[in-house]
Amino acid sequence: MAVRRTSTTAPVDGDEEPRSQSIAAVERAIDVLLLFGPGGRGELGVTEISAELGLSKAAVHRILTSLRSRDLVALDPDSRRYSLGPAALGLGRAYLARIDVRSMAAPELAWLSAESGETATLSIRAGDVRMYVDQVIPPREVRMEVAVGVPYPLHAGASSKAFLAYLPAAEIDAYLSRAALAPMTDNTVTDEAELRRELAEIRERGFALSFGERQAGAASAAAPVLDHDGRPVAVVSVAGPAERFRGEVDEAAALLLEGTGRLSARMGHVG
Numbered sequence: 001m002a003v004r005r006t007s008t009t010a011p012v013d014g015d016e017e018p019r020s021q022s023i024a025a026v027e028r029a030i031d032v033l034l035l036f037g038p039g040g041r042g043e044l045g046v047t048e049i050s051a052e053l054g055l056s057k058a059a060v061h062r063i064l065t066s067l068r069s070r071d072l073v074a075l076d077p078d079s080r081r082y083s084l085g086p087a088a089l090g091l092g093r094a095y096l097a098r099i100d101v102r103s104m105a106a107p108e109l110a111w112l113s114a115e116s117g118e119t120a121t122l123s124i125r126a127g128d129v130r131m132y133v134d135q136v137i138p139p140r141e142v143r144m145e146v147a148v149g150v151p152y153p154l155h156a157g158a159s160s161k162a163f164l165a166y167l168p169a170a171e172i173d174a175y176l177s178r179a180a181l182a183p184m185t186d187n188t189v190t191d192e193a194e195l196r197r198e199l200a201e202i203r204e205r206g207f208a209l210s211f212g213e214r215q216a217g218a219a220s221a222a223a224p225v226l227d228h229d230g231r232p233v234a235v236v237s238v239a240g241p242a243e244r245f246r247g248e249v250d251e252a253a254a255l256l257l258e259g260t261g262r263l264s265a266r267m268g269h270v271g
Helices: 016-034 046-053 057-069 086-096 100-116 158-165 169-178 192-205 249-266
Strands: 073-075 082-084 119-126 129-136 151-153 208-211 218-226 232-241
Touching: 016 046, 016 057, 046 057, 057 073, 100 119, 100 129, 100 232, 100 249, 119 158, 129 158, 151 158, 158 169, 158 192, 158 208, 158 218, 158 232, 169 192, 218 249, 232 249
Parallel strands: none
Antiparallel strands: 073 082, 119 129, 119 232, 129 151, 208 218, 218 232
16 A cells, blocks of 8 residues: 655645745834835825835735734825824834944043033934934033934024034935924024025034024034934033023034034044
8 A cells, every 4th residue: 555645844736925024014114114114204195105105005904004003104184294203212212222424423422511610511413403412411400301212303403403404405405395493492493584594504503503593591502423424323412501601602613523423423424
């Protein structure tokens, strides 16, 4: 009597096709998320994503629905446009914990804070926002302290304007064409022409100033850390209570430019 043997390890016909489809679905979802990343746009609609990635609107809607269910994207119910959600910010914070710019800048922040007697901060940019990723606070009773990991728009405050001023002209134009320039305080610059004039001044002197533009009662000077192409990879600021800081602006700015000059040189910038 012949024994008929059947393999228990050979792949069943069709197994590879579902697997490849699953991989493709993951890749499409990643492509959608990357559209919101650094250099991308803060908000996107289904039609824009569809055109950008060459996907059907139905496919884009399915992907966005899945990403929404995990808080990776959020939907504005009025504009029907999507932006990154809190879970994406959480992933970003995990990445920020290990990026080299923080360790590279740490000694300069400590030096700046010690020399100025004020809080020294480090910010990075993510698309249309920037956020603090590190700070050194001076040992004095009245001082400034920032919220690490919270996104802020690029038009409000010294650190934000230092990023915006050093972007290529086309990127500045694109940002101003889509940004609402909403006020964060009564001192926030919300007029486009006035903001453009200030950005030109920032580029000329090398640093930005803010007196209560992002937070009432706070003041700061901020300058970019530039890479070999002259693009801002980070921004360093010196911040303190507005009344005290007014008398410290010149000294703080000089220290700031000295520190960011060293950091920019380490990033390959020659200027």
